[in-house]
Amino acid sequence: MTFEEIRNFIIDKFGSEVVVREHNQAPQPYLVIETARIADVCQELFSNPQTYFDYLACLTGLDNGPEAGTLEVIYNLYSIPYDHQLTLKVVTERLTPAGALPNVPTVAPIWKTADWHEREAYDLVGINFTGHPDLRRILCVDDWNGHPLRRDYEWPDYYHGIKVRYDNHNEVNGFKGEGLASTINPGLPPLVNEN
Amino acid sequence: MAESSSPYTQYLLQSEPNFFDPEKICPGEMVINMGPQHPSTHGVLRLEVITDGEIVTNVMPHIGYMHRCFEKHAETRAYNQTIPYVDRLDYLAAMDSEHVWAMGVEKMLGIEGQIPKRVEHIRVLVAELNRIGSHFLAIGTYALDIGAYTPFLWLLRDREHIMRLLEWISGARLLYNYIWIGGLYYDLPIGFEERCQEFVQYLLPKLDDLNTILLENKIFIDRTANVGILPLDVGINYGCSGPMLRSSGLKYDLRRIDGYSVYPELEFDIPIGTGIMGTTGDSWDRNYVRALECRESLKIISQCLDRLQGDYKRTPDFDPQAMCPKKIRPKEQELYFRGETARGELGFFFRSTGKSDIPFRCKRRSPCFSNLSVLSEIAKGCMISDLIAIVGSIDIVLGELDG
Numbered sequence: 182m183t184f185e186e187i188r189n190f191i192i193d194k195f196g197s198e199v200v201v202r203e204h205n206q207a208p209q210p211y212l213v214i215e216t217a218r219i220a221d222v223c224q225e226l227f228s229n230p231q232t233y234f235d236y237l238a239c240l241t242g243l244d245n246g247p248e249a250g251t252l253e254v255i256y257n258l259y260s261i262p263y264d265h266q267l268t269l270k271v272v273t274e275r276l277t278p279a280g281a282l283p284n285v286p287t288v289a290p291i292w293k294t295a296d297w298h299e300r301e302a303y304d305l306v307g308i309n310f311t312g313h314p315d316l317r318r319i320l321c322v323d324d325w326n327g328h329p330l331r332r333d334y335e336w337p338d339y340y341h342g343i344k345v346r347y348d349n350h351n352e353v354n355g356f357k358g359e360g361l362a363s364t365i366n367p368g369l370p371p372l373v374n375e376n
Numbered sequence: 377m378a379e380s381s382s383p384y385t386q387y388l389l390q391s392e393p394n395f396f397d398p399e400k401i402c403p404g405e406m407v408i409n410m411g412p413q414h415p416s417t418h419g420v421l422r423l424e425v426i427t428d429g430e431i432v433t434n435v436m437p438h439i440g441y442m443h444r445c446f447e448k449h450a451e452t453r454a455y456n457q458t459i460p461y462v463d464r465l466d467y468l469a470a471m472d473s474e475h476v477w478a479m480g481v482e483k484m485l486g487i488e489g490q491i492p493k494r495v496e497h498i499r500v501l502v503a504e505l506n507r508i509g510s511h512f513l514a515i516g517t518y519a520l521d522i523g524a525y526t527p528f529l530w531l532l533r534d535r536e537h538i539m540r541l542l543e544w545i546s547g548a549r550l551l552y553n554y555i556w557i558g559g560l561y562y563d564l565p566i567g568f569e570e571r572c573q574e575f576v577q578y579l580l581p582k583l584d585d586l587n588t589i590l591l592e593n594k595i596f597i598d599r600t601a602n603v604g605i606l607p608l609d610v611g612i613n614y615g616c617s618g619p620m621l622r623s624s625g626l627k628y629d630l631r632r633i634d635g636y637s638v639y640p641e642l643e644f645d646i647p648i649g650t651g652i653m654g655t656t657g658d659s660w661d662r663n664y665v666r667a668l669e670c671r672e673s674l675k676i677i678s679q680c681l682d683r684l685q686g687d688y689k690r691t692p693d694f695d696p697q698a699m700c701p702k703k704i705r706p707k708e709q710e711l712y713f714r715g716e717t718a719r720g721e722l723g724f725f726f727r728s729t730g731k732s733d734i735p736f737r738c739k740r741r742s743p744c745f746s747n748l749s750v751l752s753e754i755a756k757g758c759m760i761s762d763l764i765a766i767v768g769s770i771d772i773v774l775g776e777l778d779g
Contacts, residue, residue, distance in 0.1 A: 208709065
């Protein structure tokens with residue numbers, strides 16, 4: 182099925198309000214789905230013989246930063262028998278009004294691979310996947326503070342007495358500063374050059 | 377526990393607590409930690425195992441011991457500066473990962489069709505050489521895990537030739553930084569094609585030896601056949617890919633499906649597991665598929681060599697960096713690009729803002745990550761010794777798994 186056909190299929194099944202926004206330009210068109218309905222849409226796409234998206238290739242959590250105030254989850258679906266793919270997206274606020282992590286329904290019961298991918302997104306980006314069977318940190322240690330891939334994340338100085346920030350390591354030792362220093366040490370010029 | 381009074385023990389308990397509570401498991405069961413420094417975990421993987429005597433009733437992998445913030449690094453560096461970091465993800469098949477990264481960025485820049493054919497063939501050549509090296513190490517260390525020492529030495533001897541060839545090309549044995557965005561660091565050294573041709577002739581009989589000494593060995597079959605059977609539907613649902621999924625009987629190879637680079641022009645088969653020695657998708661099948669894939673890779677290599685000496689032969693004015701863009705700044709877009717490495721589907725999700733030379737977000741989709749997640753499903757009910765055989769047959773590289 183083409184992207185248009187899949188979009189029409191979703192609208193037929195769930196009504197037009199479920200597709201919040203669509204972007205149909207190359208190289209990768211996507212649909213933004215209403216956050217509360219994403220698990221239902223995925224379940225339908227997974228189990229309907231017309232679409233049969235049996236393979237969740239990738240699940241990405243993405244933080245747009247405090248100015249934008251939004252956070253995204255991107256699902257890259259693939260259907261092995263039909264060889265068609267689809268990108269779905271969910272946009273939510275960075276923090277709930279109460280200051281908690283935003284909630285996104287889990288797709289782990291549909292694709293088991295989402296179990297670990299969602300744990301990774303929770304760990305690094307800070308998204309609470311509601312209904313997830315086992316939402317723990319996966320890459321960082323269990324008592325780590327904060328979510329490192331958030332744009333406003335600040336490195337701790339110490340973790341259990343272990344020094345975390347070696348911010349002036351290169352300068353002290355006579356090495357030329359590297360690009361990473363631009364995030365750790367605000368004094369160095371960033372790599373981004375706007376023009 | 378008496379030792380938990382030490383602050384360091386407390387830190388350890390807090391930093392990676394056990395998943396299973398010893399108070400709540402069945403009587404007669406026991407919680408055992410395998411790893412993180414166990415040789416058969418091929419790195420630093422910790423398996424929390426619940427055993428009932430010799431039987432494993434549940435497994436929970438704990439990962440992240442080698443997490444080096446690849447995504448964070450990638451989001452603070454220009455696209456071309458990340459290539460050495462991509463090498464360090466899957467350090468056993470770095471050329472394959474570099475190839476995927478370079479193709480992904482080229483696709484975002486819209487220059488994917490303009491890469492010179494000679495460059496494309498050299499890329500495929502080195503990626504396949506690296507794939508053979510990776511499979512050799514996978515099978516060799518697997519044999520070592522389950523107690524066969526000689527095949528390990530034989531396979532590492534043959535892999536050494538590949539390492540030397542790649543060192544000749546790039547100057548490094550494991551982490552190459554050879555495939556650049558839009559081109560290559562350098563053309564093949566003079567005489568490489570001939571030497572590589574000799575290597576292909578050398579390696580073909582060695583693959584038969586591998587069959588004789590290891591794969592058809594009675595002890596090896598007894599240890600691996602019918603162990604850790606991965607049914608196809610479970611494999612797909614858990615996002616398995618690469619030899620792991622193919623051994624369950626599905627011809628799922630992105631080199632054919634997506635047909636990137638010059639793979640559509642090359643002839644090779646996709647070996648799948650058929651359960652010759654036991655059941656389709658068991659540990660023996662996974663290793664057999666890897667061994668068959670080495671043969672297919674050799675086919676690809678000799679075709680590339682023929683073309684590199686024929687249609688796309690070395691010319692004095694050939695510049696492998698001719699298409700390398702001076703400024704790598706993709707337009708505002710999002711792209712998930714995937715390719716087949718030695719372990720399966722390696723994907724990169726990019727978001728570029730169009731105003732910056734560094735990606736706004738870069739997510740790696742690691743094949744080992746998804747392949748390992750199926751472990752607790754397929755290892756339930758096996759023996760402890762079989763658990764080693766199952767973990768080894770998944771062929772994980774912790775550098776990539778933890779990112």
